[in-house]
Amino acid sequence: MTSSYIPGLTQQSLASELAFQLNNTQTQLNNLTSQLSAGVNVTKPSDNPTALVQILGVQSQLTRYTQYQANATDGLGLASLANSSMSDAVNILQQARVTLLQAGSPGAVQGAPGLVASLQSDMKSLMAIGNTTYLGTAVFGGTSGAPAAYSSTGTYLGNSTSPTRTVAPSYQVPVSVTDPFSAMLTALKGAITDLSANPPNTNKVVTTDLANFDTAFQGVQNAAGQAGSNVQQLTLDQQQATLSVQNLTTELGSLQNLNMAQATTQFQQVQNNYQIALYVTSKSVQQTLAQYLG
């Protein structure tokens, strides 16, 4: 007699299969636990390699646009100071023009010292405005880095390159104007010299000096306009950068944030599967014929 042997299930193969399936379910549970605890669906590169590259790209952009926003805010501080300084300068110069016009009125020769004093006061105020500083650097000195834009004699110490702020990719906006007062200081000096002459040359003051003043004043007004325009431009750019930051944050969220409802449901489902698998495994030492024999 040869004992018959029918291929079939063995206890070892059953145990191996159960362990394999339990491990698979546990791995799924671990992945879901990791995602749920972090609140994001990509916690490591292997979770979603394509999404990861997108996430890193958007995160870099977000940091960049947040910096553009900060650059615009920083630039706005300087631009606003330049703008208000230029407005002050225009107001002072409007008074100075009235002073110059007074040189053409009767009795101006006798009143010349008063006019000179007034113009010198205006020039001094203008110099003070011209040497306005922002964080230790002259606002109207360009990129020279000089602590003062004008020397005590009115000589311009800066350069002609306006400082800029980068507020968008490869896009720089000027934040100030350079050397707005040299021509005006020269004109005022000329008028003061003519009024200080003996006798005062009031005729020249109301003709040549006034013409020079008006030309220089036009330049100052243009610079003031430019300073105002800078503020306007930086405000717009700041808003644009803020909008971009909001959009990128939303985009990052859509790429990264976990669909909590879906993940929680999935977690519950896998947990149920795992518990069932554990129960089945605990019962898997199945009864054999041995239980029923003698």
Add this chain to the structure above:
Amino acid sequence: MSGSGMGIALSGLDASQVGLDVVSQNISNANTPGYIAESANFTAVQDPLSLVGGGVQVASVSQLSDQFQKTIELNANAQQSYATQTQSIANQVMTVFQEPATNGVSEQLANFWSSFDQVANNPTNLAARAQVVSNAQNLANTFNQNSNTLVNLASATSSSIQSQVQTLNSELSTLASLNGAIHTAGTNSDQTLVDQQNALLDKISSQIGATIQHQNDGTVNVLLNGVMLVQGNLAPQTISYSGATAGATPPYGLLIGGANQQVPTSGTVGGLLNAVNTTIPEYQAKLYSVASSLANLVNGQQESGAYLVPTTSGGSTTYTTNSASAMAIFQPLTVSASGAFTMAVNPNLLPTSSPTAADPGPWGLAAAANSTTANAGDGSNAQTIAEFANSTAGPDAAWAQASGQIGLDVSNANAALSTAQTNYQSAYQSNQAVSGVQQNQQMVNMVNYQQSYQAAAKLIATLAQTVQSLLAAV
């Protein structure tokens, strides 16, 4: 009634006893690794002097093995071991490229670029400049740490290979001894020797995915890539790891007999060799590429600009732009014998209490464009560097690409492991179905042999009673 009836019944008793012994052996070894279920083969005894025959005898006790199924299982096991190692190493490499992460390389790069914006906005602010230098140091430290992590991983992997090779040599030696014992015993070979042989083959195959050749005398030959490792009972070839040899260069492999290098493509050792030959060097190169890309890009722009030399006099500080010799931010990358690279910030840029033209500290950052006129407030060069953040071919993009690539590799390794595990399960189940111990089957056999034994005993009692009846009648 023949007088040989007693002998015939006795042979039945003996045969049933062997059958029950086989069942006992099978049940006892139901969970023994490598054990193959046994079966008692009975044949009728022919007796030319008898019309009936001479009873039953146990012709042999054979193993229920199927070499084809076993070979499939061994191959699947070797593939599973390979996939397990590949996935494990890839996961460890991924820790170097761990993203998205707070203060990961991606974020550190973004912060590094942003700190240049701060310098550009206020070039004469020393704190902003010091922040750039600090961020550069952080990046250099992170790259150095990551490079060392990969070198340590390669070193640990090499140690693991050496340990595996040591075990393998011992196993091959034991296998050759078993072959000798099986060959000597011939057909009377103890089945336990074959079980031990099988258990060893499981281990060897799992380690290097060797080819197994079964011989007619019960011995086995073991080959790796066609090269004989064990032939019968001859002394096995000694295996060594080429990577352990001083001055060895990759690709590493296993030296058979000290000379013939073979690289297994499956098994644990195959997976580990793949890591030291391919995976780890590949990602070390990617890491180096990102670091050198960063250093070259930044240094190139830095060297085209002008830096400041501050002079303090009477409580006020003035700045002189120095464009003659703008210095690099990062030192040239150096690679050690171990393969780790070192990235360092130019020591002349590190904060100093008395900056000079040669050792300016953070003032050495060339924030300004090269110019013949005074431009200490110019941050255009720093601004250009800050804008490298947007480069699609810069270090940020290279880092994101490398992180995505390792993510993809791990994802593929996970899938490959899952497939290999499923294949192994299938092969294991198929082989177990043939050669494993099925309890129900053994119980049926037990009852069968028990009843045969009882019947034979009853027959002897009946024959004895019959003889007694005859003796009483005489």
